Amino acid sequence: MEDKVLQSFKKDFLTIKEKGFVESHRKHNTGIGKTFEDLIGIVENNNCLADYEKVLELKSSRELSKSMVTLFTKAPTHPKGINSIMREKFGEPDQKAGKLKTIHTTFSALKFNTFFKRFGFKLEVNEEKRRIYILVKNLETDEIENIEIYYEFDKIKNIIEKKLDYIAYIKAETRKENEKEFFNFKKAILLSGLTFNKFIQFIKEGLIIYDIRIGVYRSGNLKGKTHDHGSGFRVLKNNINRVFNVQEI
Numbered sequence: 001m002e003d004k005v006l007q008s009f010k011k012d013f014l015t016i017k018e019k020g021f022v023e024s025h026r027k028h029n030t031g032i033g034k035t036f037e038d039l040i041g042i043v044e045n046n047n048c049l050a051d052y053e054k055v056l057e058l059k060s061s062r063e064l065s066k067s068m069v070t071l072f073t074k075a076p077t078h079p080k081g082i083n084s085i086m087r088e089k090f091g092e093p094d095q096k097a098g099k100l101k102t103i104h105t106t107f108s109a110l111k112f113n114t115f116f117k118r119f120g121f122k123l124e125v126n127e128e129k130r131r132i133y134i135l136v137k138n139l140e141t142d143e144i145e146n147i148e149i150y151y152e153f154d155k156i157k158n159i160i161e162k163k164l165d166y167i168a169y170i171k172a173e174t175r176k177e178n179e180k181e182f183f184n185f186k187k188a189i190l191l192s193g194l195t196f197n198k199f200i201q202f203i204k205e206g207l208i209i210y211d212i213r214i215g216v217y218r219s220g221n222l223k224g225k226t227h228d229h230g231s232g233f234r235v236l237k238n239n240i241n242r243v244f245n246v247q248e249i
Contacts (some may be wrong), residue, residue: 005053006190010249011170012040013188021175021182032172033060037187045124050163057163059191060170061237068106069240070167071194072159073232076134077152084226086149087214090136092116100216100224106234107204110206112137119145123210125203132156132203134210157196167191168249169240193245207239 015040016022024031037058043049050057059069076082091101092115105121107113112120112135114185120137130153136145169191173184202208213229235243 005055006249009052009056009188012249013168013185016040016185019185021173021184022216024181024183027181030243031181032170032174033058035183036060036170036172036185049214050166055166056099057167058170059167060172068234068236069155070230071164071208071235073228073230074151074159075228075231076149077131077155078148078150080206082149083214083228083231085147086136086212087216087226088143089147090115090119091214092118094215097216097218102216103212103214104229106209106211108206108209109203112139116137121210123203125200126150127200130154132200145186153200160194160196160199164194165192167181167244188249190247190249191240191244192247194243198243202243203233207243208233208235210234 016036019039022035022039024035026034037051040052040058052058061067061069071129079085086100087103091103093099094102099155105113105115107121107123109123109125112122114120118139120139122135122137124133124135125131126133131150132153135147136147136149137143138145167190169189170185170187171187173186175182175184199208210232211234212231214231215227215229217223217225217227240246
């Protein structure tokens with residue numbers, strides 16, 4: 001990474017750190033990332049380039065949180081509309097969503113998991129076809145469901161090379177006052193060294209996992225329609241040092 005980009009980010013981060021606790025700019029889990037990006041002057045977008053100076057991707061987490069680190073979220077390449085298909089075919093009625101079907105499950109390439117005792121999900125890398133498949137097993141019949149769900153290698157490779165070469169992982173302390181949340185951005189670490197070949201190998205080893213988060217809109221004009229809450233590839237925090245080179249900024 002260009003040294004001037006890293007030095008510029010260090011300067012900007014220090015300025016934000018010195019502010020101490022600042023009020024969240026958005027409610028719920030995405031508040032910490034949105035707040036930091038606003039403070040650092042980044043306009044929210046969905047383009048294919050890294051957030052900071054098109055070089056450094058920004059990730060954030062709540063201090064002491066045990067959640068996973070998201071590498072990227074993206075619907076599978078094939079088939080079109082697969083999120084809705086999976087929700088209807090494999091989902092379970094969600095009491096909080098008026099018994100409409102939803103799926104929230106995490107799995108790896110090591111073995112099939114268990115989802116509501118009915119289905120199992122598993123990743124499978126096919127290097128000959130250059131695809132990462134999501135396999136679904138019917139646990140009652142022990143048979144693989146006859147549906148092709150996959151990511152194309154080239155789509156994944158493009159994301160990794162454009163957005164995940166360098167990641168600044170922001171950690172923040174949180175507190176609440178009068179039902180408002182505040183963040184104190186205390187630390188940032190630089191994650192680097194992830195290549196496409198390593199990504200594939202780490203999937204095979206179970207270090208990179210997949211998380212399906214498919215819900216439904218509960219109100220408004222889209223009520224009952226599929227709502228992807230960010231299905232994608234993630235890393236457990238205790239595996240970060242095995243997937244990336246880690247350096248404190």
